[in-house]
Amino acid sequence: MREPVIGIDLGTTNSAVASVEEGRPRVIPSRAGGRLTPSVVGLTPKTGERVVGGKAQALAEEHPECVVWATKRFIGRRFTPELLQAAKAVVPYQLVGGNTGDVRVKMAGRTVPVTQVSAMILGELKLDAEAHFGRPVNKCVITVPANFDDGQRQATREAATIAGLDAIRLINEPTAAALAYGLSRGFQGHALVFDLGGGTFDVTVLEITDGVYEVKATGGDPALGGEDFDLKIVEWLLAQVEDSHRELVHRDAVSMRKLKVAAEQAKRELTEYEETLISLAGLGDHTQGGWKLTGLETALTRDFFEQLIAPLSKRCLDVCASVMQEARMDPRSVDTVLLVGGMTRVPLIRRLVADFFGKAPSTDVNPDEAVALGAAIHADELARQSGAALLLDVVGNSLSVGVLGGRVRRLINKNSSVPVVAKELFYPGSHGQTEARISIYQGESDLQDENRKLGEVVLRNLQGTSRTDTPLEVTFELSNEGILSVRAADLKTGLSEAVRLEARPHLPGQEAERLVKEQAAYAQKQAREDAQKTEDKFRKLLERGDKLAKLLQQSAKENPGEQAEAAVTNVQSLLDSGRAALESGDAEQCAQVARQLNQLLSGR
Template sequence: MGKVIGIDLGTTNSCVSVVENEKPVIIPADSGSRTTPSIVAFTKKGERLVGESARRQAVTNPERTISSIKRHMGTDWSCRIDGKEYKPQTISAMILMQLKKSAEDFTGETVTDAVITVPAYFNDVQRQATKDAGRIAGLNVLRIINEPTSAALAYGLNHGETQKVMVYDLGGGTFDVSIIEIGEGVIEVLATAGDNHLGGDDFDARVTDWIAGKIRSEYNADVRKDFAAMQRIRDAAEQAKKELSASASTQIVLPYLTTVKGEPIHPDLTLTRAEFENMVRDLIERTADPVRNALNDAHVEPSALGKVLLVGGSTRIPAVQEKVRQLTGKEPSRNINPDECVAQGAAILGSTLQGKGLVAAGTGQELLLLDVTPLSLSIETVGGVATRLVERNTTLPTRYSRIFSTAAPYQRNVEIHVLQGERPMARDNKTIGRFKLKGIKAAPAGVPQIEVTFDIDANGILKVSAKDLDTGKQQSITITADDRMSENEIEQAIRDAQNYAGQDQVRREGVELLGEAQTLLNKTEQTVKAMGKQLDRARKKQIRNDSHTLQKLVSKCRLDKVTEEELSAIREAKRQLEESTAGLV
């Protein structure tokens, strides 16, 4: 049985880990970095780039580069490039395929099983979209796990003593806070809260706006419609934000950014930490309510917390750390790496699911994980009321049934409208699915007995069923929404992904083969020239013919459209030239 990898599919960066010798290790990316930028790009030659290579070319190819796709998971967002439509699941699958390849290169074996993390506050549709992305990437997703829970799992492996821990997870695009109890090998989530649209991207946007505003006032230049200039500004904003975590001020230098009246401008700006903190103060303040809500739901006083764990790159911002101190009265712990612990926790869970239980430090007991559902689940009843069946922070997996009846006399069909959220009225919550129970026995209003059951698995994914207790007729669905991919779309995306993987492999082989062929041609030309008349005339003619054949094939080859047949022809021509130059080159 192959290894199970743990994947932190992040908004800005993603990370992959695997358990080796009972310890989670981070798998490096092709670039050597321990994280992979969550960026996908399509070059004008039709090549697909993922990770660091996509990030490097974003300035020159901004319209064909996609980043922060996680913010669109579970929505109807899509983009069209070269006449082909891409949904969030498809783009996410490309990132997952890159992480899968890194894992296979690292372990030396095929990887098929994975545990993937999501923000604790992801709703059912977003979780299912993440699972679909894994499937498109060729992964068997064993479990979807909440990011703060995963971080606590990584922490709990080395800190088994009984304690209540708060995980404050502020990443590139999402914010989560979870209150977790660790004790005697059990990691139990008591409560979770968060904001799916709050993170490092928002901090970057504030700095980007500030830079663009300064350029407008100082140079009378509006750069907002200049894609390339704005991409450079965004990169500079992100870098400035990072530098201000360690320095009191930073210099933002953008030579040859754009032209004004035909003359190039070279913005040179200084941003202080105080100015930065002032422009993002309201964003940091937005983390306060979820923290208070999670503590209240868990019935835990801040003073009862043993540790506060900071997760996500944005927690490196000093003002964020200060806010955590104010809210909890605790000094945040630095016992875990904020960029890597989520992937490590997922790898730990993957190893546990595989039957290779890991023992928590100091307990001698295998880790047991008890997670919760982040949002209440309801159905719409008479008057547009959202009637709750499952309260938020209910331990998973869970199953709950309740009897309802018809609202109109002799009603033969009833629509089950499934909602997720905390508001009392249906219209104010998120619709995550609808289905109809047909064939109800005709009877006066209020007589039929319809049993509605919510069944939530360990991934937090919901199955809803409705049964007419009189006729025994039943209808059930695993929740889908209009913006979820259909089974046919998923199957097509899987085929496309496999084709892409094949094309990528052919291109990689092509780059290598063309390099070898060109080296051989250069050496052959030098050798023939150096030997002059010493070389037998017939052999010289053979070498020249073979060189010409290979050079012609190499010149015609276009990497963006290269086929296996073309590579085979180049290999054969290269072999012929190697034979005719044997002993010379």
Template sequence: MAKILGIDLGTSISKMASILQGEPKCLESREGQVLIPSIVALAKNGERLVGDLAKRQAVTNPKNTIFAVKRFIGRRFSDPEVQKELKRLPYETRERSDGGVEIKMGDKWYTPIEISSMILQKIKLDAEEKLGEKVTAVVITCPANFDDSQRKATKTAGEIAGFKVLRIINEPTAAALCYGFGKKKPEKVLVYDFGGGTFDVTILDLSPDTVEVKATGGEPHLGGEDFDQRVINFVVEQFKKEQGIDLSKDPLALQRVKEASEKAKIELSSTLETEINLPFISADASGPKHLLYKINRAQLENLVRDLIEKSIKRVEETIKETQLQTGDIGEVVLVGGTTLIPAVREAVKNFFGREPNKTINPEEVVAMGAAIEAEILRAKE
């Protein structure tokens, strides 16, 4: 029987999983990574790169390195939130004749669906190489607040990549399926899903046979990339103040700052202080300029405190909607790379008055849940 996949198609990072020996397991890409950057690029030699290879050359090729397309899939170009996002991008975009977003890569224009299909195609090829057999069917996840247009667009991307898309399911539902896998006792679960581009909160009734969604809330434009942006803004402002040079006007310099800011944010989850060191970041009449700033965990927390508070406010609103109390929630499941940030975990712990569940990997749980759903659907066929 052919293998089927569960795919977490993320704003920043994508993951794939399959059921192996009766257990859900995330698979590594050909580059040996479970976390696959959701990035597509056209290299200077005309070769199309996807994932790690695309990310590695982003600094020297920002105009042809496409990232964060999930924020535009199935959306209108004129949408104020889309416009706000587009202003931050180093690559070129325009409005399509149907009102959607179009992205320039090389001398061609692509839709977010087409870019997403390139990421999914890479995942398909990598999975087939890893599993040693063809993969045709898939369950793909999306944020709980995706509308019909965004879901249809995600499904189309999967079909263009060569998959039979069995279902598009909500990321928190997939996470709950993974958490509940093999459990016998019914309980209420709250999934706090803080990914690269979106924040979702979902309350579910979990039993051995069913997953029932009681309420969902969230922010479609709140994620780890917004945390990165706060660090980027801080670095750019500091450098402008000290050197009188605006790095945001230089796409190559800005891409270097972006990568260093993301790296610093990740490092500050496991260390109290790190540095952003970018030699020869710019130059003026007096010669080359170097950028070196120390940044500590407390500074990062100050930069992003309001974003964390916004997520907790959405949790509060979603619980109120169900007329439940925090004590009625049996388990709090953390999902998404942003939940690895200590201040985020602390905020969730303080709100609920107890530690959230730590038994599952927040970065892999959605893909594994999608694989479980795919297996359930196949069994019904």
């Protein structure tokens, strides 16, 4: 049997893992029983034991200082005062810088690299997949936001390596969603993917024809997502706290966590109802043993919520307008609009999208699962090398070289098709210069300070006496995954140097190796515990299967026929196979029988 290959949506708020089974993409349920895993990680206060997902959310109720979430916003970013200031408005936990400039979080008194936090989430999804298949799972496709830069993509790969996964491809989230939609619905034409997730917003226009997915334009806002919409409710709730307690509540981590959870719950309820009641107790300074605690009772209507989030909603439409302009298309010429991300369930968002594009958006695909399903489809395509779908993606952001005067010269324009190679000649800034530092920038501005610096290529031992005697050829090569390689060469001497992204944060080699070993030890321990739980669940499943077999036998007696007899034979065969696998300790066979029995029992 071919080795399982999985698709992973590593999300800001929730993550999911999926696979293609019997020709159909399916979300793999977590070992905890859900279809989504909250992207929340914690360390228990006394033992430092890691908890991920729902367990981490539960830990946050009593020990918010031991839990972090929405760390995807910081992965692959360089720690700067500006980033720190922006983070304070979104998350309560502390960010610190690592030795190489990477971002780290304070959690339960420990300093943990953001890359490791992502690795913990990926490791949990890997364990879910292995429990599902009853065998090791190593290869995967991971989705990333379309506007992720080289550093963020490389950091995602680094997290996968720490988690023991071989990321055979990174694929943009909107493209993955369109892949799931296109293959499952047989769609042809222009599709727009409106992807409003927990932390980022992406818009992508694709032309889908006979299995070819060609991206026409893509854009987004890396600092706009469900977390920001929640924050609007939190700010409103905080303003209603009594004046004498407001500052205490604002400084208290437990209280702010209560407001955050209440805001998320209110947002969900307003998707279905016109009004929601919010009742909170125990707000105040918990560091003083519950001294001076207060409560809050209020109601939030859908109309007022929509007023609160109107500025954020307008930012979504501004991005849509920009992307349509870059695609040189009228919004109403889009054939279908696909909603992705939990925030797209908000009625205001759906109304605005419908008004802007002149048609109701598609709701056929679960917005929380579409990205993972698309990743699974692409993973299956790569594993089988079937060529059923061809992805033609584009550059999410322009790539440039810094030049004199604080400006940049663009080598690769935004929305250029990938893979792409671009070359251009440059000259040293002064005569007799022996070293050239060629800075690489990402962004749409003509000014260096308004773009993001990705790194540098350093050429030493230049020998020309005049600037014009030293032509330097700079080559940008961008892969179809958005990974950037840069090379600079002195054409006079033949001296060349590959990119050294000194500005790109990364984990030191020894620390990365230690984290890999730490993750492997955790996975082995967890797998042993899971094996016993899985066996117990499987025995109970066989008992349910026995009941189903008896019901089918009774039905076959009352209504005899070939179909009824075949149903009895099928279930009995599965039960016999399951008991034999249990007796021989064949975990993979047990998992296969479990999947088939669950489908029968659920009527799918």
